[in-house]
Amino acid sequence: MATVTLKGNECNLTGNEINVGDNAPEVTVVKSDDLSEVTVGGAKDKAQLVIVVPSLDTPVCAMETTKFNNQAAGIDGLEVTVVSMDLPFAAKRFCSTEGIENLTVASDFRNKDFGKAYGMLIADGPLAGVLARGIFVIGKDGKVAYKQLVPEITEEPDYDEALEAAKAAAA
Numbered sequence: 001m002a003t004v005t006l007k008g009n010e011c012n013l014t015g016n017e018i019n020v021g022d023n024a025p026e027v028t029v030v031k032s033d034d035l036s037e038v039t040v041g042g043a044k045d046k047a048q049l050v051i052v053v054p055s056l057d058t059p060v061c062a063m064e065t066t067k068f069n070n071q072a073a074g075i076d077g078l079e080v081t082v083v084s085m086d087l088p089f090a091a092k093r094f095c096s097t098e099g100i101e102n103l104t105v106a107s108d109f110r111n112k113d114f115g116k117a118y119g120m121l122i123a124d125g126p127l128a129g130v131l132a133r134g135i136f137v138i139g140k141d142g143k144v145a146y147k148q149l150v151p152e153i154t155e156e157p158d159y160d161e162a163l164e165a166a167k168a169a170a171a
Contacts, residue, residue: 017119024138025117029106032091043142046079047169050136056094073102077170085130137165145169
């Protein structure tokens with residue numbers, strides 16, 4: 001199973017590791033704006049950019065969500081979802097405060113199904129039970145076209161690489 005670090009200390013991930021070429025599991029998460037359920041993964045009529053963050057209530061996650069809100073919104077044929085373990089109420093407040101309107105913000109808090117299905121659930125260390133930082137681009141065919149597991153939780157992802165992969169999948 002994969003590992004990441006938190007300020008240099010190793011953290012193990014648990015769940016089903018998903019890689020490029022694999023079928024992206026369909027998982028239901030809870031939308032922050034109205035507590036309805038939304039499905040990520042699987043085949044859809046649009047490509048999907050799934051941004052996985054530990055908590056919107058941290059500077060790096062807030063900056064990442066804001067950058068994707070601004071930069072991914074203009075990509076035609078792309079559905080963008082940020083998934084965290086944040087309670088939907090806190091996520092809704094974050095979106096309202098930060099002006100996040102161009103993407104879906106959702107929570108995996110109920111059953112941690114997303115974290116388990118994608119191998120992104122942190123198993124140990126101070127952040128045990130939340131999600132690691134990563135990005136998945138899923139093609140319309142439901143296959144993972146791109147994966148970025150950020151090795152150090154406190155660092156930002158490679159935005160340019162992820163956005164190029166998303167544009168290619170949405171084309």
